[in-house]
Amino acid sequence: MKQDDPGDLARGRSLRELADGANARGEGWLLASDVEGPLFLGDFIAEALSSKLKPEGGGEDATPSYGQILYREAYHAFSGDTLGLRRPAGLREGAAPEGGYTLAQEGTDTIFALPLLLAAGADYAYLEGLALRSAATPGAEEMARGLARMGWTLAGITTAPQQPYREVAARCGWLQPTRVLGSPFPLIEAEACLRKHGLWEREMALAQRYLRDACQLIDRLSEVWMDGGTRRRHFSHAGKMLLRQRFQRFYREELGISYLPGERARGPAPTMLGRIVEACAMVGDRAKAALALSLARRAGGWERLVAMGDGANDAVMLRRARWSIGVNGPDAARAARIGLVTDDMRHALVLFRLIESGEDDVDAVIAKARAALGGAALVHRGGDGLAPEWEERHRQMKRRLRGEFVTY
Template identity: 70%
Template sequence: MARDDTVGPATGGSLRERMDEAHIQPGGWLLASDVEGPLFLGDFIAEALSACLKPSGGVVEAVPSYGQILYGEGYAAFSADTDALRRPEGARCGRTSPEGGYTLAQEGTDTIFALPLLLAAGADYSYLERLALRSPETPGAAEMARRLDEMGWQRVGITTAPQQPYRLVAERCGWLAAGRLLGSPFPLMEAEALLRRLGRWDVEIDGVRAYLRDAYALIDRHSEVWLDGSTWRRHFSEAGRKLLRQRFRRFYREELGISYSHGERAGRSASTALGRVIEACGMVGDRAKAALALGLARRGGGLDRLVTMGDGANDALMLRRACWSIGVNGPAAARAAAIGLVTDDMRHVLVLLQLIEQGGNDVEDVIGRAQAELRGAALVHRGGDGVSAKIAEKHQLMKRRLRGEFVTY
């Protein structure tokens, strides 16, 4: 089958098309922020996998769940396999534009690997939308947004998560324009329609279910489960993790026929329809996030009026490429950003943004003035590779407190 059979609007437009949708106006400051963490809490794809993926029959519901383990170990295998494929990060302040396109080798784009698993589990768009609409606002995010509007700032949310459910969340909350929430495609029902049209539904979904049965058996065989008060806990052994990562690789790389390399994919098609759908999706990973933030800044007030904000590893490149950046409640983000912030209230971000707007041209000066104004209400510190293990732990603890223990990124 030709590649064009799986490529369509549902697999995501170009970065330029996404930027056009945001309707950024010339002039002024721009805040480009990750969505899950700084703006909304939770991870609805992880929540869907945790709820939907489990063996049939009598199952002990334990923490971490089967779905959480599958998500976490799949991410670990993907990260190990793609580390050598990722391009150098380049210079801070956007002096070097992100190179090339955006591919499955980007940090964070393994989100699309949940698609065949959720299809096999019977999940649909309405289910994902219900989960997304349940996502609470991060404390203080709505007030931060309103104050930024008063200050004349433009705001855009950039996420690896599926775009459409979060656009519904934006419409519901009212303080972030839906067109300014830029995310990844997740063509769940389009993939099902394609498989059925090609007569491939039964054979390919049976293959997914076989992978899940193997994965559940590995988790059961290499786990200990015990009752901790009122909660069942599961310990998954290192030997089991190694075997599950090997099974992940065999399923995605060999059975679905997926490649992470753009150059390799250009000369051939994946061996399955599901593989072709996954490869065709223009996922918003770390390089795409950086490209979107810089491109939108050029359409607005320029790179010197861009502030980026994020809490995860897939935000790191976007944070490094901006002159002003805030890593909030995440150790990887803090080490990538100019400024680190540990807080349970996004209104504290306003203090930093106001100081930057008022003419702060020295990071240390902005940090010092913010520390004096916040008076211990939040931890503000210098970002970069020199972030200590103690401060990194404070970031991780706050992230777990706000977003839950098993957030992948």
């Protein structure tokens, strides 16, 4: 891969090329699933940030960590900053935002980690090691093998960097690596590009200064106490607002990144790091939906697509699919036809068999699944009218399986 220009880092990554490479062809059913949550419990970008992003002196270890706070508040800051660039709830209906769409909120929690992990000295080997330690979600392997026996195709679609999860798939043996579709994350290529142009020290200094300022804010506006055997950190509301402002200054003013159509039309970001971030076509909300539909067209057809996810960044895909399951996540359940709360993904096979049988009524599928599962899992109708007690059941299960600090 060339490193002469930031645009070179993202070439060969179109959605069509990703879908073609999955080799999902046939006449059967297709399950297009989020990877983190339904298939694997880890979030190796969040784990890398938590481990690597600390004050120079080490700081005070507590939960949430410095990296977890930076990850969460940067996501909220950027999402709020680009709210006007998106249709409500990601729907295709309704008036488009003025100036048309941009790449707003497309995998932002992933791509904005790239400058920070570069500044912290992370490399591909480190990220791959974290990914390989990701445990499979309970029952995911049995679910995947059951789908294979049924003649279904399973594809994993993630906002996370693609290659580490392909290594995980190759190691586990029950998920075909070419059917893991994710985002570019050019750590090595970005460093080579910056060094080639003599910008490494200057632009890394911007990221390192942001990290110093952010960690000082967290230290100054946090309280830490013991909760049993766990050191807990409470970061104040005022601190969160100041940290979000500092992040906005970092990406807007210091790196010069813009997602406003008019501003982007006037030229690229003034920094090489900014141009690299802008050039990376992330697999985010809409891209997940586009990939699922594209894979379905190559497989058994749109009417044989089932989408599954556990987060807000799966919502567009869940809404677009004819059949969809929001598993262990209230945002996903509100977007999906069917909600499922379970600690064993084998329970989803009951739903897949009912859908495959030709049952076309959502309520009938839910009723039959409840009868088959008894009290082993909660199955309910999805949509915006989700009962508060069901929302809480989803939150509790997500927290139990994936930990307290999951951004989506």
